[in-house]
Amino acid sequence: MALLPLLLLPVLLLVAAADAFPASCLNATCGGHAIHYPFWLNDATSDCGYPGLGLVCENNDTLILPVKLHRYRVGRIDYPTHTLVVSDDDVADESEFGCPRLHVNLTIDYASYWLQLTQFDSNVTFLYGCNKNLSSSSVVELRGCPESSTGKTSFMLLDDVATGTEAYECEAVVVATVLEEHKKELGGGGSSPPAPENASLFGGPGGVVWAGFELKYSAHSQQCDRCERSGGWCGYRHNQTNGGDMMFTCFCNSGPTSHRCDFSGQFSGLELRGLVRLP
Known part of the structure; x- marks a missing residue:
């Protein structure tokens, strides 16, 4: 017993x-x-x-991180280093690599939010439907944009801080976060104007955005x-x-x-x- x-x-x-x-x-x-x-x-x-x-799992194969009502696709979560790689869900497939159509800037409240950008991140600026052309070694012209049929041009600026963009009379300006190493490959290190048709091994401007950027969490x-x-x-x-x-x-x-x-x-x-x- x-x-x-x-x-x-x-x-x-x-x-x-x-x-x-x-x-x-x-x-x-x-x-x-x-x-x-x-x-x-x-x-x-x-x-x-x-x-x-809370993350969103779509169709059992796509993991989405919502940030301030916008969607970012999760490419990798590295728990030992407390980092993850995400990309703007606005660029969802390779058909948009020539002219990625982004809609919002990434905004993080660093005083209270759990996410932080890392030293490996950098910014690029997209200018859509501009009336004036840009000529600079840090500019990539976007190809296949809808605005091109009306005679307007769209660009991607590789400078971290893009100022004075209002002078180009553009319909929309969006700042995107990308990995610094991918941006350097896109711009050829900044030594000469990049060639749009083979600007990056990731498939041009949209490919660099699609490759994502790194966030660190500290919750x-x-x-x-x-x-x-x-x-x-x-x-x-x-x-x-x-x-x-x-x-x-x-x-x-x-x-x-x-x-x-x-x-x-x-x-x-x-x-x-x-x-x-x-x-």
Whole structure:
């Protein structure tokens, strides 16, 4: 009779661990991307990650990051370095590489937002439907734009800061973020005017935008690192004693904590990692 409780103990531990972790957070994927804290899929509970970092999975193969009501395609998430590569979803296929039609500038509130540009990023400026031509070693003329049928010209400026663009009488001006290395390839290092037909190995101006840029995230990364090293799963929960605000939570086999798991008298973090997939 004494053996029965001992036989049931592993089962009870597994059940307790499963209850401690939100089931919808485990092994979430989209298009080959593993979705872990601080990100979460928008069809799962927000306990899985940082508030506001819900990603959209379309057709099970395209991962979208919404930023201020605009869409950016996720090309890569690198959890060890806390970085991801995204590209403006306005440029969705190669047919738009000659004349990428962008609509919004990337805007990030650096004082409070979780995303930051990295030192590998740079800016380019698109000028659409201009009445006056631009002549400079840092200018790439766009080909195949709708405005060309009306005698107007569109351009891509490789300068980081484009000022005085109003002098060219353009219908629209949009600043886009790209990787510096790709911009240099597009402009040939800035030594001579680039040739539009083979301006970049990425397929011209639109290819450079399509290749994306890098963002760094810092949503409680150190707290999450400590939690995962102790065998836990990072997430967020509503703080019922503070107006329902979201607070960082480390989900453990014994239940959620605010810091890290305590394995005193419990099974090891190695066993916990067999229950969940961690980055």
